[in-house]
Amino acid sequence: MELRLLVTFEKVATVLSFTRAAAELKYAQSSVTSQIRALESSLGVELFDRLGSRIRLTEAGERLLPYARRMIELADEARAAVADTEEPAGTLAVGTMESLTNYRLPPLLEFFHHRYPKVRLSLRPTLGDETRQALRQGTYDLGFLMEAETEHAGLDSEVLTTEPLALVAAPGHKLYGAAVTSADLVRQPLLATEPGCAYRDLFERELTSVAGAPVDFLEFGTIEATKRAAAAGLGICLLPEVTVAAELAEGSLVRLDWTPPFTLRTQLAWRSGKRLPASARLFLQRARQLLAEQG
Template sequence: MELRLLVTFEKVAAVLSFTRAAAELKYAQSSVTGQIRSLESSLGVELFERLGSRIRLTEAGERLLPYARRIIELNEEARAAVAGPDEPAGTIAVGTMESLTSYRLPPLLELFHHRYPKVRLTLRPTLGDETRQALLQGTYDLGFLMERETEHPGLEVEVLAKEPLVLVAAPGHPLAGRAGLTDADVAGATLVGPEPGCAYRDGFEGALAGLGPQFMEFGTIEASKRAVASGLGLALLPRITVSEELASGALAALDWAAPFTLFTQIAWRRGKQLPEHVRLFVEQTRRLLREQASPRG
């Protein structure tokens, strides 16, 4: 089996779309289809069931997938070993989320862009459950999580920092400046947040359960901040995402503390041998995020 065919097979299996796999691999769709047919012909089995516009793995495809991923990982390890420690190289698929990508990771991405140009980072925006599943399936090499729990079945996890949360409002909101807000005070206001599945949105909703909280859902943190600044409601967000607005006075922090704690974490599949360039990414992530979270930062 050619490595090139296994790489294409793994990509199609990960995204379950010939069109999307072709775009990510920068092939013509006909090339992807042809490569899968070549692999199926060499093995004498069908790897995908074609269901109209959808596809899914056959039993043979399910059995092949973990072997394909192991072969691809070994190839990456071999390339990294040959390149040597002074010239790390390889690709890293990273599951992440907006609050980290936009507000914590830019220094890390800049570092790798300038200092390690042969390491290619692919950032995939996903929330906790989807990130964990992709790590277990081998679709992602690494994943960033922002969760209350710090242990996840099948994953190696390293806690990088405690992630402070803050309830914010427009400076002119009726609750701004009031001391000792209760859960009922908060639940009685219109609440702004991202979609369910985000750890701080789910925790916020859970903390006010039984009080009938009403949420207006916005797709991004930036959209949520603009909605809050315009007076539409309150939002519970990671402090790092609103630090500039709090400093400038565009938003006000309210006197209410979330009854739960979130931790920013980096994770990978348990038992996975991390290639040198992936270990380097973990080390630099650990250093930079802990510097950000230190009192000096």
């Protein structure tokens, strides 16, 4: 089996689209189709079921996929072993999220831009389950997670920092200055980012358990929109402290005296058993250093 055929097969199996695989591999779609047919011919089996405009792996394709990934990773490892003395280069796909991209990572991105100009960082905004799935499939090289759990099936990860959270509201809010309980919060207007964000989901779970019924949130999607709504007096929101530090300092938001009954940890994860290329190892090292400095 030719390695290039396995690379094409792995990409099609990951994205389940000949068109998208061709675009990402920078091939003509006809080349992708012919390579898959050549691989199927050499193995004597069909690897994909063609269902009109959709495709899916056959049982044979499902069995081949983990072997293909291992062979590709071994080839990458061999290539890296003889090239580690060279300047890191290539694309590094990193799953990230708004709170990190906007508030923690700019110094890291600037460092890589100037120190390793041959490395192209491709930041992919995803959350939780979507990031983990992309890492397992090999779509991402690395992925940031902000989770209470630190063990993730099929992934290796490193905890970079504990992520402080802040419950904030507009100045003059009636709960400001008082000791606040979860029971106090279920009777207040609540603001939130989208579902799937770990701190929002844990906050909702805590208040639902106290209220004995689902609580309502007014959703604003992004952190910036949620902060503006809180500053305008529309309600209370729970956000990572780093995202509201400037507003707390200038007084457009105030912090309420409530301690979350859960702890979030910012982590960097990658697929278990994957040998990280030099660029990914450097990214992990620098991320570890940066978040330690930020506290």
